[in-house]
Amino acid sequence: MDAQPDRIAQSITRITKLVFPQDTNPIGTLYGGTALQWMDEVAFLTATRFARCQVVTVSMDRVDFKVPIPQGAIVELIGEVTRVGRTSATVRVQIMLENARSGEQKLAIEGHLAMVAVDDDMEPIPVDPGARLA
Template sequence: MTREQKIANAETRIFKAVFPDSTNHYDTLFGGTAMYLMDEVAFIAATRFSRKKVVTVSSDKIDFKKAIPGGTIVELIGKIVHVGNTSLKVQVDIYIEEMYSEQRDKAITGTFTLVAIDDAKRPVKIEG
């Protein structure tokens, strides 16, 4: 399998409904909850690409472009954007979908760096 095929196969998509238990007093998704979900998607995408144990070492930049209201559906999409010797960069975008319309907007985008590790928690080479 080529690197491009591995990258395509590692793309990860998760849908979530935004319920009241995950919103703040403005009835929008907590920023920390969004970051948690993004890190989870980045972890899954990095694991699917490398098939190794990975840990997050940084969130390089997260842009909150639009508030995510309660009562909507969000789609998180994680894509490998860089492969290093022991690390991967994963871009994660969150899209808002209205439940009862075709409206869809990009709300948040961020990049996460994950490192592959061995059982002793030392960095290991990523193949591919």
Template sequence: MTIEERIENSVTRVFKTVFPNTTNHYDTLFGGTAMALMDEVAFMAATRFCRKKLVTVSSDKINFTVPIPAGTIIELVGRIIYIGRTSLKVMVEIYVEQLYAEERYRAIHGEFTFVAIDENKKPTPVL
């Protein structure tokens, strides 16, 4: 399988409903909850790409461009954007869909870097 095919096969999509227990006093999704969901989706995409043990080493500039209101559906999309020797970078985007309308827009995006580790928790090649 080519690298391009592995990247395409590892694209990860997760859908969630934004319920009141995940929102703040403005009735929008907690930023920390969004970041945790993004890290999880990034981890899944990275693992699906290389099938190795991975650890998150950084999250780079997460842009919260639009608040995500309660009572919406979100789609998190994780995609490999960089492959190093022992590391991978994953872009995660969060899209918002209204429950009862056709509206859809991107609300948050950011990048997460992972390092593959061996049984001694030392960096190991991702490929």
């Protein structure tokens, strides 16, 4: 039986943040660099929970900024493994802008990050824990 779908489901990561003034640019919306930092953090947590070993970011593919995120907004970052290779996993990270009154969410930012499992010498290792034990 393939446990990978269960591992993917168990590794989904959700973090809720409030956008503070120091997170925003002069026009009062979330800095793109801050959004990328948050996305990298969620991708790291998601991939670590999936692989159960040290991972590093190797690339960020196509990050789409769909709607501005204003100061004071509540956002939820959601990370989910979407592809698994021998030593890597791709994590889709979405930043959802939440309406504080209704709870309705809309997609504000989305990107895909490639994470690679590494050993203590920073050499790639299998992302599948079973393959590392064999």
